[in-house]
Amino acid sequence: YRKIKAEWQDKGFPAADTRLQMVLEEALTNAWKHGNQGSPDKKILVRRRYGNDAVLEVIDEGAGFDFETVYDPTSREHILQEHGRGNFIMRLLTEEMIWQDGGRHLTTFFARESVDLHHRREEATFDLWKRSKKK
Numbered sequence: 603y604r605k606i607k608a609e610w611q612d613k614g615f616p617a618a619d620t621r622l623q624m625v626l627e628e629a630l631t632n633a634w635k636h637g638n639q640g641s642p643d644k645k646i647l648v649r650r651r652y653g654n655d656a657v658l659e660v661i662d663e664g665a666g667f668d669f670e671t672v673y674d675p676t677s678r679e680h681i682l683q684e685h686g687r688g689n690f691i692m693r694l695l696t697e698e699m700i701w702q703d704g705g706r707h708l709t710t711f712f713a714r715e716s717v718d719l720h721h722r723r724e725e726a727t728f729d730l731w732k733r734s735k736k737k
Contacts, residue, residue, distance in 0.1 A: 603623055603627075606618075606626070607619075607622060609652070610622055613656070616714075619694070620695070621695045622712070624655075624692075624695055625695050625696060625712075626648075626660075628691060630646060632660075632689075633646045634646060634662070637662030637663070637664030637665075637667075638662050644664065647662075655713060656714070657709045657712075657714070659707065659710075659735075662706050666704030666706045667705040667733060668705065672686075673686060677715045682683035697713050699711075
């Protein structure tokens with residue numbers, strides 16, 4: 603995180619302590635816990651690149667999952683669940699999330715300009731949950 607944070611700051615991307623850290627921690631935790639099932643024999647690859655956006659990729663060696671069926675944790679039937687909010691939080695903090703390779707490869711995009719999360723929520727409401735379920 604410290605190395606990528608320094609790159610973000612050098613390239614002018616804001617809010618590394620919130621957006622980058624939270625998304626990276628959640629993506630790595632999901633890859634290790636759910637993807638690789640905590641196996642020390644499986645690797646997690648983290649890649650990043652910079653242009654107009656910062657792109658962060660997290661790739662695990664697990665069996666994958668059906669990212670099309672991840673439930674909305676804000677829905678009435680799931681609001682009290684003790685888990686399932688990580689993908690939602692990552693969607694809030696990124697401009698876009700794309701799952702590939704059967705759910706083993708996550709690509710996230712971050713804008714260089716600061717994002718007003720309150721404004722985004724008003725525009726997208728909870729369609730935000732559905733907007734990033736691309737293959």
